[in-house]
Amino acid sequence: MGVRVLDLTRLLPGAYCTQMLADLGADVIKVEQPGRGDYWRWSPPTVRTQGAQFLALNRGKRSVTLDLKTDGGREALLRLCATADVLIEGFRPGVMGRLGLSPEALHARNPKLVVCALTGFGQDGPWAQVAAHDLNYVGMTGLLQLVNGRSAAPRATGLPIGDIGAGALMAIGGILAALVDARSSGRGRFVDVSVADGLYSWVGFMTACWNVPGMEGVDVPFDAPFDKPFYSVYETADGRHLVVGAYEEKFWQTLCAALDLPEWLDRQWCGGEEEDRLRAAIAAAFKRRTLDDWLAVFAEHEACVTPVLTTREALESPHAKARGSVITVDDPVEGPLRHVGNPLRFDGHAFNALAPVPRLGADGEALLREVGYTAADIEDLRANGAM
Template identity: 40%
Template sequence: MLPLAGIRVLDFSTLLPGPMAGLFLAEAGAEVIKIERPGTGDEMRSYSPRFGEDSANFVLLNRGKRSIAIDLKAPGALEQLTPLIESTDVLIEQFRPGVMERLGLGHAALSRINPSLVYCSITGFGQTGPRRDMAAHDLNYLALTGLLSLTGDREGAPGMPQMPIADIAAGTYPALVNVLLALLKRQRTGQGCHLDISMTDNLFVLAYWGLADGFAAGTWPTAGSALTTGASPRYQIYRTADGGYLSAGPIEQRFWDVFCRLIDLDPALRNDARDPAATRAGVAARIAAYPTVHWRRVFEGQDACCAVVTNLADAVRDPHVIDRRIFDRRVGVGDETIPALPVPIDPALRDSAVVKSAPRLGADNSLAGMGG
């Protein structure tokens, strides 16, 4: 028995935060039904690269789900969906505040149909507040929470994040946690609830250390000024002789001692409290003296909290990753398959099916009494 077997989820969301949360729920046994617009469906279907009729992005995020294509603005749409809503446990949506209400699908209306419904709204800024209707994306949420300001060095502009931090860390994961908590509460009370998942609100937890410094000591961190933003030689990215990079994080003294010994750092520079900038420059010079392969060999098997920066293509072929078998499951289109996303669900709690497909648009219209 999978932990979410028998749980039905109606997912009105598109693109990333909601669909990824739905994927996690589906992998734990829930029946997840995407509600999509006719003709085009989820915008993610149109992305590239292609994998079958849809994009590879869509296929990865929607493995094992079902799809109903329905015009939510059409007369009778709510009546058509009502039997599904009555039997649904969780609803996920990520429209701007007020959109679902205008469609007749707001929490107040649907809770009258199904009082036990867990209704999860994912937005950039939450259901209330002066920014609730502001258009924004991941980069903007990072900018407005101060996190982006910490990504550059002391002299440089903020760095461009190369992954959707807010969407996943502040959208998908909080949605998943709160849905599961709400389902647990419902077991005891029989009542559903409305979950207000604000990606901006949820980003602040990622800066817990900066908040501690600021609130308790009044020393708000800036780029290049704190332990994890570039001030310390013990937490840096150093360039190697052939243009590669070494990530060095020997923060604790026992790791720092090993690190200094392995790179043969001048003993006069090993007390980095005396002159952190001089120690940082000395370490940089030592790392820059040898190619990447040298440092990979030097730090292999050593307790120094160091790792060569690898690219994504090499990372998925790493012996440790292969041994952990995290890419063993597949998502298929016809006879073709690619590795499925390694979702953060323990194998004991996850559907064991090796190959699943993503839904064809409208493939499950019969669930709403519509033609397929």
């Protein structure tokens, strides 16, 4: 890839973003706090010495510890910036400026540097300084009324969808676009990535209904067919669950035949009390057989009916194995580790960084020597607590 990335972030969104860049061949350098480093290194559950989640999302990176509150630490970072293509940080707005590391200061050292700030609410606006995590973002952007299928009963999600999808993935897109521009224009951009902005963008195809006469006042733009009886989840006789996505008429007809519900053939889109009766009829039908029984039925009768798998079942499925979705990293301290790999395929191949995570600060001396520091300089940094 020929790209060097300085990663000043902690925890999930930044780690996910730079892990994908590392998988694609970028030289990712974690710039960590001396002594403690990224909080995730030590967060339970730990494998042997380090957090399992940290081990999953920091493969193939390098680590240097710098105290950015010291003159020596800041200068070392600026000298590393001169050799880098990207710097990504996840501090609250204003922190980098107060450290003397504003985009202007970074660009003074390297005009082509792409600087990405990955935050919850962006660099400006009345929420910019609000303390929040993934669930807060999802709740404050209208998504929590949608993700569980029913707008009246929002519940916590089981996956940090904002951090990953609206934060990390948006940052990857912004960084790569800015890199392309920098290589042609010679000018590095400041990329302002907000998890909230990313979540807003997800509902754009739904809020389009507000442009329809008569629908301007709809508060929750639930877009059919979400959570209609033919597009829902049902329990089987053995307590497992099936997803029904029989949206097209041909699938609906097959579903009615398989469930022996011919009286509902022409009432797929019913509403009100009739919709409640249809949902109850489908639920009762599915409760008559086990999951395996139904899978055998729908293997012969295509109706977009599929199982709800556990995470383990999904990642141990024949499909996941055929796609190479799970990789193994041989860590000299933690032992063999199984991780979910890079989802992108290029010419049928997925590129993955298979080197283990770096020990805290393990690459600091080598990296600083690359940018002109002598052994004596490095000892001074250590003596002054900058490294």
